[in-house]
Amino acid sequence: MTTFLDGAVADPERFSAVFDAHYEEIRSYIGRRLDLDVAEDLAAETFLIAFRRRDGFDAAKGGIRPWLYGVATKLIGRHRRAELRRYRALARSGPPADEDSHDQRVVDRVAARVTVRQLSAALAGLSRGERDVVLLIAYGELTYDEVAAALGIAYGTVASRLSRARTKLRDALGVEV
């Protein structure tokens, strides 16, 4: 059999395995949508909420990752204006100069002829629901089913939001995304 680790969700001590396995990716997901200081707080909050509600977790309704991403996305939703402000700032000035090892990235961006500025503006142009779906797929690599489970919406709703988002992004960027 293949590895199954992580442990009991309802068991307080073993829930720490869920934290160990997923904290970084949840933090990263939030941190790509909100400023880092807010993101770190919300990442901790995500696990706090998940931990408190661990008894209500139903494995039959989807895995732990979509569940955590769903909690995180709801928290991000409370900071919708901050997220939009961030995209608008990035659209004006691009990423901060000191941010990670960007040299290679800059080359990649130029090659794709899509810049952080353009993309930030395009993301700001999506509705909140569209952005949630797109970024859960882009950053969290969730499947459509997992997105539906994370957001508590129907599969068909995921598909229709995606369709609208693709159209908007293509119009804004001039390339298929």
Added chain:
Amino acid sequence: MKEFQLIDEVMPQVPPADHATVMAARARMLGVDRRRHWPVWPKVMLAAVAVSAVVAGGFVAVPLLGGADVQTAAVPEADAVLAAAADRLAARPPGTGAWWRREMVQVARMKTATYTVEQRVRDVLWASRQHGYRTQRGPASAEPLTPADAQAWKDAGSPDLCDGCLSGTTYFTPLKMTTKPVTELPTEPEALKAEMLRANTKETPEAWLWGASKWLLLDVESTPATRAALYRVLAGLPGVRVENDVTDIDGRTGVALTYGEAPTRQQIIIDRDSGQLLAIQEGDGSSAYVIKRLGWTDDPAPKESTFS
């Protein structure tokens, strides 16, 4: 090309979290729970579970309270003690039988203003050689820790020892660590470490390795050689210390791998003679997984999982 890869590639990445931030978030999550939500543990005393020997897959039971001679002789270097224990574990055959069984007791100690309650629940995991697993959780108990605690508890009006407890239903989800059968995990430390890190672009690998290792030791049928390699991987990680003469919550002494600082210090305690896992516990003594039996067995697994 994955969907929306362009967005993932172009939008700025997040710098890695520093260890202190991760540990603070972890402690915040676990700390919130110390006072209230404890598992629903029916008040059935677990007196039957005495300290027993770890039996690996039908092989000779090795006394767990070993190492008495170590205390009288000059105390060897902890690293050497661990290395010798790992050597002995690695030399053990993987074992036979249709099911791998891990029987442990989960212990938690909850402090109130005047007394300490110790809660215990038996937790048995059966993993099939083919596919699937069963868990048996319970029975459980909750008792004041010492006679003095019992008196203080009575003085407090004998409140329910399981106030606000939760059920112990168990779910497992994949850690995405490997697609190989765990019995085929590498037995050489560097290769094992690489395999564990392969699917993970973690920025704080030691925290992740430590966390994953606990479950590799507790919840999967990894071979003795892989488990021995895991000890060596952990012993070589920054922030992990090897300490001799460490006692588990039930008083069994062994050599320990210790990670983190109080209040999030954790210990993996290993029998010095056999190299078998004795316990994984919080360094402050607040909780522990105490291993009773671990290994392949010809005993039949239960038909289905049970929780009581």
